[in-house]
Amino acid sequence: MKILVVEDEPALQRQLTRLLEESGYVVETSGEGRDAQYRGESEAFDAIVLDLGLPGRDGLSILRAWREAGKAVPVLVLTARGAWHEKVEGMDAGADDYLSKPFHGPELLAxxxxxxxxxxxxxxxxxxxxxxxxxxxxxxxSLGGQPVALTSQEFRLLQYLMHHPGSVVSRAELTEHLYAQDYERDSNTLEVFVGRLRKKLGADLIQTVRGMGYRLSGHV
Structure with missing residues (x-):
């Protein structure tokens, strides 16, 4: 799963990145409003963490632009504690949730x-x-109640498929959501991870839909 963190304060951006990466997410960052708007419109993310006070263009106008462009990606807005008007404006602009700063890491992850x-x-x-x-x-x-050790990439692949039950997920979509934009992508890497998951969790768990992608077994 891939998250875009939009935060111009370097220390907080690093904190958010570390927190999310340690929880298994692929994280990309932006600290400038115009860049953030472009990234949100042109790249695929599973969620966006958006600060409102940004140079170049403010977070609320960026959020409105995303929604006007038809981008339905879930957005968590970060606001200053007690700034209730920012929360109201953020929700009206299309935010899905908000969190006041300073915040606790476990709450943000939840x-x-x-x-x-x-x-x-x-x-x-x-x-x-x-x-x-x-x-x-x-x-x-776990498999049958017994814990199974997966690598971070195996976990991300399984998690994405399990978040899309019943769907055939293309290799292109998986690649877009499992790797950072600047990651060197090998077309055979996904097949390697799928093969490892089948060995660990059952040969029939992940179906290959020829010419289309992958789907979890048991779903139609």
Missing amino acids: RVRALIRRSIGIASPVLRCGDVELDTRNSQV
Whole structure:
């Protein structure tokens, strides 16, 4: 899952990046308004964390521009504590949630997880497919109740597929959401990770839909 962090204060941007990366997300950053607007319109993200006070263009106008362009990506707005008017304006502009600064890391992570789940119609933080369970709260995977160790990339791939039950996910979409924009992408890498997941979690867990992509078994 890939997150865009829009924050112009370097220390906070680093804090947010580290927090999200340690929780298994791919993170890209922007610290300038015009750049953030372009990135949000031209790249695929699973969620955006947006500060409102940005150089170049303010966060509210960026958010309105995204929504006017038809971008439905969930957006968590960061506001100054007590700035209730910013919260109201943010929600009216199309924000999905807000969080006051300073904030606690676990709360921000919980809100991001909830936004991503709600955006695709999933209520539970524990995702299931047959005997496979993925707990988004602690990034743990189990098979038949027994924990299974996955690498970070294997976990990200499985998590994305489990967030899209019943859907055939193309290789291009997976690549877009699993890797940072500047990551050197190998067309065979996804097949390697899919093969590893099949060995660890069952050969029939992930179906290859020829010419289209991948789909979790058990879904139609």
